[in-house]
Amino acid sequence: MKKLSLFALLLLVIRRDLLLAMRRRADVLTTLVFFVMVVSLFPLGVGPEPDMLRKMAPGVVWVAALLASMLSLTRLFAADHADGTLEQMLLAPQSLSVLVLGKMIAHWMVSGLPLVLMSPVLGLQFDMSAQGLGILMIGLLLGTPVLSMLGAVGAALTLGLRGGGVLVSLLVLPLCIPVLIFGAGAVEAVNSGLSAGANLALMGAIAVLALVFTPWVAAQALRISME
Amino acid sequence: MAINWFKYSAPATFYGLAGKLIPWFAGASVLFFAAGMYYGFLVAPTDAVQGEAYRIMFIHVPASILSMFIYLIMAGYAALGLIFKTRLSSMMASALAPTGALFAFISLWTGALWGKPMWGAWWVWDARLTSELILLFLYLGFIALHASIDDPRRADRAAALLAIVGSVNVPIIYFSVQWWNTLHQGSTIKFSGTSMHVAMQHALLLMLLACWCYAIAVALARVRSIILERERATQWVGELAEVRS
Numbered sequence A: 001m002k003k004l005s006l007f008a009l010l011l012l013v014i015r016r017d018l019l020l021a022m023r024r025r026a027d028v029l030t031t032l033v034f035f036v037m038v039v040s041l042f043p044l045g046v047g048p049e050p051d052m053l054r055k056m057a058p059g060v061v062w063v064a065a066l067l068a069s070m071l072s073l074t075r076l077f078a079a080d081h082a083d084g085t086l087e088q089m090l091l092a093p094q095s096l097s098v099l100v101l102g103k104m105i106a107h108w109m110v111s112g113l114p115l116v117l118m119s120p121v122l123g124l125q126f127d128m129s130a131q132g133l134g135i136l137m138i139g140l141l142l143g144t145p146v147l148s149m150l151g152a153v154g155a156a157l158t159l160g161l162r163g164g165g166v167l168v169s170l171l172v173l174p175l176c177i178p179v180l181i182f183g184a185g186a187v188e189a190v191n192s193g194l195s196a197g198a199n200l201a202l203m204g205a206i207a208v209l210a211l212v213f214t215p216w217v218a219a220q221a222l223r224i225s226m227e
Numbered sequence B: 001m002a003i004n005w006f007k008y009s010a011p012a013t014f015y016g017l018a019g020k021l022i023p024w025f026a027g028a029s030v031l032f033f034a035a036g037m038y039y040g041f042l043v044a045p046t047d048a049v050q051g052e053a054y055r056i057m058f059i060h061v062p063a064s065i066l067s068m069f070i071y072l073i074m075a076g077y078a079a080l081g082l083i084f085k086t087r088l089s090s091m092m093a094s095a096l097a098p099t100g101a102l103f104a105f106i107s108l109w110t111g112a113l114w115g116k117p118m119w120g121a122w123w124v125w126d127a128r129l130t131s132e133l134i135l136l137f138l139y140l141g142f143i144a145l146h147a148s149i150d151d152p153r154r155a156d157r158a159a160a161l162l163a164i165v166g167s168v169n170v171p172i173i174y175f176s177v178q179w180w181n182t183l184h185q186g187s188t189i190k191f192s193g194t195s196m197h198v199a200m201q202h203a204l205l206l207m208l209l210a211c212w213c214y215a216i217a218v219a220l221a222r223v224r225s226i227i228l229e230r231e232r233a234t235q236w237v238g239e240l241a242e243v244r245s
Helices: A007-025 A024-047 A050-071 A075-082 A085-091 A095-124 A130-159 A164-175 A177-191 A198-224 B012-042 B052-082 B087-119 B127-148 B151-186 B200-231
Strands: none
Touching: A007 A024, A007 A095, A024 A075, A024 A095, A050 A095, A050 A130, A050 A164, A050 A177, A075 A085, A075 A095, A075 A130, A075 B087, A085 A095, A085 A198, A095 A130, A095 A198, A130 A164, A130 A177, A130 A198, A130 B127, A130 B151, A164 A177, A164 B127, A164 B151, A177 A198, A177 B151, B012 B052, B012 B087, B052 B087, B052 B127, B052 B151, B052 B200, B087 B127, B087 B151, B087 B200, B127 B151
16 A cells, blocks of 8 residues: 555545535535624614714624534544444544544635635625725634634534534533634724734734644544544 | 551541531631622722622632532542542532533623623623533533533533543643634733732622632532432442431
């Protein structure tokens, strides 16, 4: 057997998961539609005053992104768990952390990236400024991978449990609070004439930390769940 | 003389030790509590700014301190259980979690009762309140994860991993909440403990000791129940007087 380099392995896992996701496009669309719906419900709930909507837009978009990313987490390992692929991955001689990282990246591309691309449209609904929209997108671009990575840890811990979907939100949402704070804070800093640099830098730091630690933690969690 | 440091890391021996320790800690807790109440209500003077309402502090502050400490201790035990596979450590972690959650809840509840007369609101989005609330969520996540896994060994290890991830995240959450708050509305209400009256300090210390002793007694009592439940198939449990009767 040809020995795979880590990077080739990573690409292989990403390509496989993307292919699987494309075969079930409905799942991908559900997340996106959920995101758009939640954001669109807020003006109906709080009233259509543009001033208020402009003020709350970043928070609303971020909370909706957080909830939407929870929605698809249970599917992250469930299908592979059901058909035995996950056991083969655990037995594979390659690093499980890299396999998990590949799955995280694929999950982000399927459930996080569409939200990032969709967010400017939703921001326009809330009458956000062009500058605010840009910062919102950059923040989401840095933050949604963290949501996928932290979510993968939760999904691995709750693999195969009854009521896993609710439980994973209960575990992961408190851990995602810093992402929410810095993401929404960056836009609000710009809106009040400050630089968004500090918030975005902190968000980047969290993303790097998560990138280093969460694949390994999620791999350990998978080993615990599968033994 | 060689001391067997690990003698009490076996559930069978620790069960007896915990049974002997519980009355002492429970008794000490009652004594400290009575003394703390006496100092807090009768000896400590009325606060110049806050009037009588500040006396909520004597339960609020110890509860807050303990809720944070217990999380660290719990995560420490959980990590020990995960790394060395010592059953008792994992049992201690799951025995501590409800007590920690209780203290976090008491801290929030008394904080609301204190906030109403002082700030005019039951709840403000102050950094400390928010991080205490998140701490309660973390406790609830730990308990919920542990409760939803049937196999106790897997439950211990999964919950331990969550507790460790949580304890890494706690400082990040704490600082993010603090910056979030100071960025927007500035500091709400701050008080420095340095100008505190001596009698107040005594009352606070006594109540803190009372809460510590209570937490230890309750955790030991709970860990005894967990030991009995998990080890019910073993011979030594069957030979216990309280089990046979």
